[in-house]
Amino acid sequence: MQLISTDASAARGLLDRDDLLQVLDRAVSRRVTIISAPPGSGKTSLLRAWAERATTVRHVTFVSVDRDQQDAQQFWCTVLDALAPETHHAPLDADQLVELIVSELAGHVDPVLLIDDLHELRSADALRQLEQVLAVLPSSARVVLSSRRDPAIRLHQLRLADEIAEIRAADLQFTERETRELLASAEVSLSDGGASALHQRTEGWAAGLRLAVISLNGHADPERFVAEFSGTDRAIGEYLMAEMLERQPSEVQRMLLRTSLVERLNGELADLLTGRAGSEQLLLELEDANAFVLSLDAERTWFRYHQLLADFLRLELRRTAADEVPALHRRAARWFADRGEVVEAVRQTLAAGDWPDAARLVADHSFRWVLDGQAGTIREVLQAFPEGASVDHPDLALAHAAAELNQGRLEEAAAQLALAESHVQSAPPARRRRLSVAIASLRLAIARRSGQFSEVVEQVNLLDASMADEPSESMAMGSELRGVALLNLGIVETWSGRLADAQRHLSEGAALAQTIGRPYLEVACRAHQGFPSKVVSVAAARERGRQAVALAERYGLDDRPILAPALGSVGGMAIWMGEFDEGERWLQRAWTVASTSIDPAAAVLLHVATGMLHAGRGHHRSALEAFTAAAQAQSLLTGVHALAPRITGWLASMHARLGSLDEARATLAGFSADAARMGVLPNARAVILLEEGDPAAAVEVLRDSRSSAIVSPFTHVEAHLLAGTGYLRLGERDAAVAAAEEALSVAESDRLIFPFALTDAAELLHALPGHRTAHGALLADVLDVLRGGPSPRPDQEPFDELSPSELRVLRYLPTNLTRPDIARELYVSINTVNTHIRNIYSKLGARDRSSAVVRARELRLLSAGRA
Incomplete structure (x- = not known):
């Protein structure tokens, strides 16, 4: 399409908008095409370019309506002259005009009548006659109507017949x-x-x-x-003044100017700024008129102006009513603040020049922005303040501290926090408590993010004492601070391995957050509860993590970094249970939501789980890289992460399995004796000894950890498997089988398949006769995973739940025990066993013992883990 030409120095070429010409080509297949768009959208240029190209196959007539055309006869004479320039037409009545226009169109081959600037036609008679022409158009004729607003003619019958095509502002916009x-x-x-x-x-x-x-x-x-x-450019301003603003009635001009200082508005706000009612109707009419006013919602209640128009209007407002501008900004600020639109209220307050008031607004809400998961909003708002404003204002210093903390810049956050604290005593008494609360919450968060675990506990104790001493203070403020304290304390206890304490405090924090209506705080607490302990099984921990994710999804918070621990724990639990593909999906989602400034302690978790995934699949080099990243994240903490010993042990094991024995030994050097008693490091030393070809020494190293009561089930299983491998290499087959059986026994309650993959236990397990193990179902599942086969999902199909007694009988079906044998093992009668087996077959849809075992394995009823 050809643009309107400019002077030779400005435009030496023409731009062909072939895509737009093709849009008009397709539109003209309908009887009537409406082109409706603001001034300057390129409507006339499009029509002329299309007409030049279409005249080779169609008879195209181009008519442009004169400005403010109010004479129907004159308009139609112009149309007739364009259709039949050689013919003289005497004045005719309305019916004759319609008949003649239709007759002229019918006399041409594939005629197209283009009528430009139809908005200038102000004659009701002419518009009514145009309706009649369109209603009786010859079948081969087409009419294209171009206007700044939809023409005031009835087109419903043509729409119903699907004979109307429309090209609007969005279609004309340049890409x-x-x-x-x-x-x-x-x-x-x-x-x-x-x-x-x-x-x-x-x-x-x-x-x-x-x-x-x-x-x-x-x-x-x-x-x-x-x-x-911007719209303050002189050329843009002149165009908008002539083509838009000067054409509007005085009341519309007043509204446009006085409402231009807000980025979005509705009728109520417009009424407030103009001091008169009826603004919504004007806004709707302006949008209908394509006057650079755009609705923002389906109900057409919120609007904005085109950016260039808004710029121009604000300049014109300053030029014509500069003394009103500050007061207008203040009105808008109060209106937004009253409705909870704090960000816009701050912007308007700053625009009015009242930055101390704006600072108080930010400070009053920054704590709650953090609680609501909107800490990023603080930085956005702070960018509008004068440089260095926080030096003299503790409120702004606090907001800067929160913004820096959100970006992971802990030193900068601490510096701003110290600055805020230095101003507290000089603040008005009414604000002192609020400032102290915000400072305390941020100090807690900084300490926790930097891994200063002991300081977090100390700060929480001080806060408890502080709140107990001031019972008359605001309950809401105290509850919010208490919730923040419980969150940070629970997270620190989680990463410190004090899981029972963490569970108690995080549950209390989540319940409090729910009571005071802080969903972000509630999700943050729940996101750190998906970890197994002595009283929480792997399956239960996994379910808690899923519940935290579901809660976040319900609140629309599933893309927040705070959810990363829950996603990581669900993925980690899946990996422990041998579901590597499932674990990978959850970990990918965890890394997606984790921000670049993720809490180092949470990063440790994600790196460890990623390393486990690679190690379980036998990708030792990738596992080494992930465990190394976990160690680096741990080094950013001043406290010791609960996973630190495991990181060290697995890092050393990966070095050993890759043949780097010196690096493996160096990794273990210097770790404390207390950590060694946990059994993780003896396991790693055993791996090194096995790789060195000294299985006897490996078995000896593992002797204490295999019998220790303080060793976790995960480590216990790994120790038995490594010992079994050592015995196998020593030729002590019975001892190897016993170690493998013990590993299965410890692993079965939580379905811990990962240690078998980590230690590459296939050879050891094949030495275990399937008919002699009491854990045949788990053994079969483990061998499936080691062979790289699918790990069936427990929720594949619905089934009737088995009773506890039926489950006890079911566990014996994979063995060679007969029904009388099972009855003796369970101390029940043979009839009871028969009844339970019939029920099992019925509920599982099985025909015999073999098919019942297959179905039970699919559903993981044989090794599903404890509740």
Whole structure:
């Protein structure tokens, strides 16, 4: 399509918008096409370009309506003259006019009548006659109507017949690609970023782009011009003044000017700023008139102005009513603040020049923004304040501390927090308590994020004492601070391995958050409860993690970094149970939500789980890299992470399995004796000895940890498997079988399959006769995983739940025991066993013992873990 030409120095080329011409080609297949868009959208250019191309196959007639045309006879005479320039037409009545127009159209082959600037036609008679023409058009005729607003004619019958095509402002907007092509055609050199910025500022508006290109051509600094380009540009302003603002009634002009200082508005806010009612109706009419007013919701209650129009209007407001501007900003600020729109209220308060008031607004809400998971909002708001404003204002220093903490810049956050604290005593008494509460909460968060675990516990104790001493203080504020304290304390206890204490405090924090209506705080507490302990099984921990994720999804918080521990724990539990593909899916999601400034303690968890995934699949090099990353994250903490011994042990094991025995021994060197008693490090030493070819020494190293009561089940299983491997290499087959059986026994309650994959226990397990093990179902599942086969999901199909007694009988079905044998083992009668077996077959849909075992394995009823 050809743009309206500019002077020779500005535009030496023409831009063909073939895509847009094809849109009009398709539209003209309908009887009537409506082109409705704001001034300067390129409607006339499109019609002329299309007419030039279409005249080779169609009879195209182009008519442009004169400005403020109110004479119907004059309008139709213009149309008739364009259709039949050789013919003289005497004045005719309405019916004769319609008949003659239709007759002229019928006399041409594939005629197309293009009527431009239809919005200038102010004659009701002419519009009514146009309706009649459209109703009786010859079947081969087409009419295209171009206007700044939808024409005031009835088209419902044609719409019902699917004979109306529409091209609107969005269709006419230049794309970013077309913007670049336009710049190139005018020989304007601009960076990709500059071209993109120009497109965004103009919103693809053709006239705005054209005027910008005229100014850019030959400009000494095009990049700077684009950076500063706005509706305050003189050429843009003149165009908008002549084509838009001056055409509006005085009350509309007043509304546009006084509402331009807000980025979005509704009728109520517009009424407040203009001091008169009826603004919503005006806004709706302006949108209908394509007057650069855009609705933001389906109900058309919220609106915004085109960026360039808003810029121009604000400049014009300052020019014509500068003394009113601060008061208008204050009105808008109060309106937004009363409705909880704090960010916009702060912007308006700053625009009014009242930055101390804006600082108080930020401080009053920054603590709650953090509690609601909107800490990023703080940085956005702070960018509008004067440089260095926080030096003299503790409220802003606090907000800066929260913003820095959210970005993971702990030193900067601590510096801002110290600055805020130095101003507390000079603050008004009414604000002192609020400032102290915010400072305490941020100090807790900084200590926890930096791994200062002991300091967190100390701070929580001080807060407890502080709140107990001031019972008259605001209950809401105390509850919020208590919730933050419980969250941070529970997280520290989790990463410190004090899981029972963590469970108690996180549960209390979550319940309190629910009571006071703080869903982000509730999700944060629940996200750290998905970890197994002596009283919480792997399956139960996994379910807790899933529940935390479901809670986050319910609140729309499932993309927040705080959810990473829950996602990581669910993935980790799946990996422990041998479901590597499932674990990988959860870990991928965890890494997706984890921000670049993720809490180092949570990063430790994700790196460890990732290393487990690689190790379980036999990818030792990738596992080594993940465990190394976990160790690096641990080094950022001043406290010791509960996973630190396991990281060290597995890191050493990966080095050993990759043949780097010196690195493996160096990794273990210097670790404390207390950590060694946990059994993790003896396991790693055994791996090194096995790789060195000394199985006897490996078995000896594992002797204490295999019998220790303080060793976790995970480590216990691994120790038995390593010992079994050592015995096998020593030729002590019976001892190897016993160790493997003991490993299965410890693993069965939690279905711990990962240790078998970690230690590559296939050879050891094959030495175990299947008919002699009491854990045949788990053994079969483990061998499936080691062979790389699928790990069936327990929720594949619904089934009737088995009773505890039926489950006890079911566990004996994979063995060679007969029904009388099973009865003797369970101390019940043979009839009871028979009844239970019949029920098992019925509930599982099985025909015999063999098919019942297969189905039970699929459903993991044989080794599903304790509740």
